[in-house]
Amino acid sequence: MTKNMGNLDRLFRLVVVVAIGAAYAMGQLSGTLAIILGVVAVMFLLTSLVGTCPAYLPFGLSTRGKN
Template sequence: MKKNMGNADRIIRTLIAVVAAYLYFSGTVPGTLGIVLVVVAAVFLLTSLVSFCPLYTLVGLNTCPAKKA
């Protein structure tokens, strides 16, 4: 897996995941919508930890800065 996420993207995804998890576990967003929110948060957290987003590959995005040779 080639990294395709930059640090800013990883930080934003992690923050979104933390906020989404807080909203679910505090009871602000209950039910099915809350479960969907937690699943999305888990995906965001996982992709930010491995610095790879499969959706970016399909769309052709790369937020990882280019390495200087």
């Protein structure tokens, strides 16, 4: 897969993952909301580590900038 995420995009997603994890750890999230945000956090973590966002592909989007 072609990488289509820039460093700022990846960093933003990692910050969101940490925020969701912290909210869960502090007991601010529970029930269905915790499950939904947990799935979002896992997806954000995986896309950040890989550098490719499958949702960007059909639209030809990229936050990498010009090389």
